[in-house]
Amino acid sequence: MLIKFTLENWMSFKTPVTFSMIATQERQHGERLSRVNKYQARILPVAAIYGGNASGKSNLVLALRFAKRLVVKGTQPDNLIPVEPFRLNDSCMDHPSRFVFEILVNESIYEYAFSVTREGVVEERLVLITSSSEKVLFDRKDGKPNFHSSLKNKDFLKFAFKGTRDNQLFLTNAVSQKVNIFRPIYDWFKNSLVLILPESQFEPFEQFLDQDHPLYSTMNALLAQLDTGISRLGGEDVPFDSLGIPEGFKTRLQEEIKEDVVARIMDGEKNERYFLKRSKGELQATKMVSFHARDDGTEARFEIQHESDGSRRVIDLLPAFLEISAPEANRVFVIDELDRSLHTLLIRQLIEFFLKTCSPESRAQLLFTTHDVLLMDQQLLRRDEMWVTERDTQGISDLFSFSEYKDVRYDKDLRKSYLQGRLGGIPRILFGGTLATHCAVKGKGENG
Numbered sequence: 419m420l421i422k423f424t425l426e427n428w429m430s431f432k433t434p435v436t437f438s439m440i441a442t443q444e445r446q447h448g449e450r451l452s453r454v455n456k457y458q459a460r461i462l463p464v465a466a467i468y469g470g471n472a473s474g475k476s477n478l479v480l481a482l483r484f485a486k487r488l489v490v491k492g493t494q495p496d497n498l499i500p501v502e503p504f505r506l507n508d509s510c511m512d513h514p515s516r517f518v519f520e521i522l523v524n525e526s527i528y529e530y531a532f533s534v535t536r537e538g539v540v541e542e543r544l545v546l547i548t549s550s551s552e553k554v555l556f557d558r559k560d561g562k563p564n565f566h567s568s569l570k571n572k573d574f575l576k577f578a579f580k581g582t583r584d585n586q587l588f589l590t591n592a593v594s595q596k597v598n599i600f601r602p603i604y605d606w607f608k609n610s611l612v613l614i615l616p617e618s619q620f621e622p623f624e625q626f627l628d629q630d631h632p633l634y635s636t637m638n639a640l641l642a643q644l645d646t647g648i649s650r651l652g653g654e655d656v657p658f659d660s661l662g663i664p665e666g667f668k669t670r671l672q673e674e675i676k677e678d679v680v681a682r683i684m685d686g687e688k689n690e691r692y693f694l695k696r697s698k699g700e701l702q703a704t705k706m707v708s709f710h711a712r713d714d715g716t717e718a719r720f721e722i723q724h725e726s727d728g729s730r731r732v733i734d735l736l737p738a739f740l741e742i743s744a745p746e747a748n749r750v751f752v753i754d755e756l757d758r759s760l761h762t763l764l765i766r767q768l769i770e771f772f773l774k775t776c777s778p779e780s781r782a783q784l785l786f787t788t789h790d791v792l793l794m795d796q797q798l799l800r801r802d803e804m805w806v807t808e809r810d811t812q813g814i815s816d817l818f819s820f821s822e823y824k825d826v827r828y829d830k831d832l833r834k835s836y837l838q839g840r841l842g843g844i845p846r847i848l849f850g851g852t853l854a855t856h857c858a859v860k861g862k863g864e865n866g
Contacts, residue, residue, distance in 0.1 A: 420519070421438070424436045427503050428477065430809060431814075452781060465804075490607055499539075501534050529543070529544070530543070530589070569599065578591060627653030637737070651708050657703070660703075689730055707721060708722060726759075752785045756790075
């Protein structure tokens with residue numbers, strides 16, 4: 419789980435901002451909060467981030483994506499780190515960008531922090547937080563490491579650090595050197611932190627295609643209930659050679675897909691999805707198609723590209739909602755622009771579906787950005803689950819929770835206050851009557 423995330427000097431976030439999933443003392447919807455008894459902590463399962471256009475919402479998501487890529491994939495030996503510092507102040511361009519994560523891994527809380535410039539890693543630190551103290555497992559500063567005395571094989575750790583490039587995180591290199599004590603933190607970034615951007619799809623869609631998949635019936639039943647017009651999705655076998663895959667990539671797939679390996683291919687231009695697997699030595703391809711009910715009780719087959727943007731968005735997101743709603747789920751899904759191409763009632767239904775599965779034992783979380791103020795409802799979300807990004811006149815973004823407003827009561831109409839600008843986070847429309855005046859002048863000139 420994500421406990422806290424602090425960001426500094428990244429894109430529009432010049433000064434430090436902290437995004438916290440620790441619950442406040444308010445009592446609304448307390449039954450769904452995750453309890454971490456070891457730390458006497460209550461963790462929020464959901465967070466909605468509002469804000470005007472260019473206020474910083476997506477920059478927050480991009481920061482998470484940058485951090486994940488830097489940890490999991492690292493950098494090439496001679497490459498610069500693709501960090502994006504605040505650009506509207508020259509002094510910030512050479513100042514390090516700082517990222518601090520507080521995460522729950524195997525019921526223990528760790529703080530992992532790093533500061534980077536384009537040239538290299540300035541600082542890096544991993545801390546195990548106990549209920550009463552903090553243990554700094556490693557601390558990297560000025561190109562030198564310090565390891566906690568309790569760690570075994572310190573000589574090997576020092577050896578692994580010597581092989582860590584200036585533009586590389588020690589955590590990344592240590593895991594590649596099979597330093598398994600740090601592996602759970604690396605795996606959290608790799609496997610538990612899932613980012614879905616507006617232009618991306620959630621990959622595991624094969625449950626729509628395989629009738630033997632345990633979620634096949636559930637997926638199609640929910641899809642029919644969400645008013646997409648689709649009665650079900652299914653798979654259609656197609657020859658592998660007909661997919662139009664470049665020869666080099668086709669050869670690679672032939673080599674890498676073994677009997678127990680599957681692959682997914684998505685054609686963004688045609689909105690087609692293929693599922694590849696090997697059976698009896700032959701590589702087989704299954705194409706996703708949709709079916710709609712006819713008046714006579716039969717079904718009409720549709721290509722996915724013929725479905726509406728909203729229906730395709732549901733197809734992309736429904737597997738994610740089902741995954742985080744599973745009893746043993748422990749992933750953090752971050753969805754940028756959740757409301758893109760989706761009706762308010764449909765989004766609300768998906769969120770409610772997830773929240774009904776949350777309990778003190780849950781370890782899954784949903785974070786999303788949105789413009790949909792109809793979701794700004796205290797019957798759905800707590801005040802500490804609703805956040806706002808706001809950009810000032812200097813282009814600097816800030817981030818705050820509605821729980822920080824002492825006059826926001828549990829029965830207050832948040833939407834009205836938000837749209838009136840009392841809570842911040844709305845566009846500053848500067849032209850006032852200028853647009854109307856311009857149109858009138860233009861119209862007069864054309865008629866004259």
